[in-house]
Amino acid sequence: MxxxxxxxxxKLYDFADRNNADITRMIFRxxxxxxxxxxxxxxxxxxxxxxxxxxxxxPVLEIDGHKIGGTTAICRQLAWxxxxxxxxAADDSVVDMLADFLHEAHISLKSWINAIHNVNNxxxxxxxxxxxxxxxxxxxLGPVLxxxxxxxxxxxxxxxxxxxxxxxxxxxxNTLFDNGREDFISAFPLIKQHYQQxxxxxxxxxxxxxxLKEGALPIALSA
Numbered sequence: 001m002x003x004x005x006x007x008x009x010x011k012l013y014d015f016a017d018r019n020n021a022d023i024t025r026m027i028f029r030x031x032x033x034x035x036x037x038x039x040x041x042x043x044x045x046x047x048x049x050x051x052x053x054x055x056x057x058x059p060v061l062e063i064d065g066h067k068i069g070g071t072t073a074i075c076r077q078l079a080w081x082x083x084x085x086x087x088x089a090a091d092d093s094v095v096d097m098l099a100d101f102l103h104e105a106h107i108s109l110k111s112w113i114n115a116i117h118n119v120n121n122x123x124x125x126x127x128x129x130x131x132x133x134x135x136x137x138x139x140x141l142g143p144v145l146x147x148x149x150x151x152x153x154x155x156x157x158x159x160x161x162x163x164x165x166x167x168x169x170x171x172x173x174n175t176l177f178d179n180g181r182e183d184f185i186s187a188f189p190l191i192k193q194h195y196q197q198x199x200x201x202x203x204x205x206x207x208x209x210x211x212l213k214e215g216a217l218p219i220a221l222s223a
Contacts, residue, residue, distance in 0.1 A: 021059035031082035
């Protein structure tokens with residue numbers, strides 16, 4: 001994968017008890033670029049470090065001492081550097097649109113995601129949250145992504161290669177597959193196919209085949 005210039009030093013900050021930066025880790029894995037990870041204790045050192053962070057939140061990516069806060073800002077920066085943006089200005093605008101759309105889905109369904117992962121010992125009613133999430137996927141998220149996959153016709157959301165919009169989709173749908181909710185997308189065969197084809201590239205390969213060496217890319221990154 002072609003890089004835009006010589007690699008700087010990357011340092012990723014995230015909470016030790018959360019996976020807020022999974023999509024960023026995914027980008028580094030696809031690009032095969034090394035980075036340092038700093039996991040922060042929410043109840044301890046975070047109180048001191050919070051004031052040093054640009055938005056007062058995590059994740060934060062530090063590039064040669066320059067800190068960037070916010071998931072989508074971090075992803076856009078890395079996508080630009082690592083060739084995971086759209087190939088044209090028009091394509092890139094669609095990539096940004098779909099990535100923002102998927103990020104909004106993560107935010108809208110945060111209570112459901114926390115509940116099924118039991119984050120912060122969530123005591124919310126998982127059954128009612130499942131119904132809410134299923135409805136959201138089937139009436140909002142699924143129809144939009146299925147339409148774009150059908151229109152594009154390459155197996156990717158935009159253009160003929162993987163972009164960070166594809167990674168945002170895999171990050172979201174991995175929550176379904178990892179927690180026995182893949183039936184949420186039973187009405188969307190192209191989304192299911194997209195996940196099954198791309199997930200082995202961008203998720204740790206031990207999840208799919210313990211015999212494969214983690215970091216290898218089993219299928220092509222472009223159509």
